Amino acid sequence: MKIATYNVNGVNGRLPVLLRWLEESKPDVACLQELKAPQEKFPEQAIKDAGYEAIWHGQKSWNGVAILSRVGAPKELRRELPGDAEDLHSRYIEAEVNGVVIGCLYLPNGNPCPGPKFDYKLGWFERLQLHAKMLLEQKIPVILTGDYNVMPTELDVYKPEKWVNDALFRTEVRDAFEKLVAQGWTDAIRTLYPGEKVYTFWDYFRDAYGRNAGLRIDHFLLSPELKDKLKSGGVDKEVRGWEKTSDHAPVWIEIGL
DNA sequence: ATGGCTCCATACTGGAGA
16 A cells, blocks of 8 residues: 655645646555645545545645545544644544554644744644554554654754754754654654655755755654555655645655555 | 745735745
8 A cells, every 4th residue: 555645735726736646656545734725625526536535624724634545435533633622723634544544644833943833833742642652552553644844863954054943853843753753653764765865845945956955854654563564665756846836745655455 | 144935815915834
């Protein structure tokens, strides 16, 4: 089964790119973030015509997450991260597909740091850790994927010294990611490419993509039940070079079930 | 230190992103 994650940065503005990518890359499951569309403006019919059934959690202007599947309808398990009834951001949706639990997440950016947005990010991370631990205790196949807004190590950022005080690279945030992984998760892309520079995001400024000034912030975490079933993975980097494209590229893995 | 670019809203400008 091929599972992908893609921060589309606007699902409607990105629709031609999204449909072309689905057609070319043919993931069985695609987790989308940053829909930037209210619930009723999700392009359900276009996605269906492309061969995918979808569940989504929209929000006006910001955030928004979706899970698409062409191997059976995603069976929704939840559409918010537990632990804070006041948190109204659409940043988490979870479904079962083919016996695998798939959590699709859009972790807060957290800038500027320090400040309330950074505090929100750290709080969200703690709630994710709690929920992830609960999932691990079930001893079932789980994939937690999406835009984590964290470069886990210096290898994951083109110029680490420029990012040390950024909310994506602060030690508090790297520590939170490390602590999450240490629960027993496998960082799939890093496992497949140890020691290599692998980027999933290039910002729109100053020809970052042309200079390969990138970040690795979109991740797949695998529960122990899936660790040995990981077959391959990669970044559909060329998509970042298309017209009217997102600042993220799609990332994918294949697991043998 | 700032701004460079692109998205969305209800728009001729501002907030947010990373």
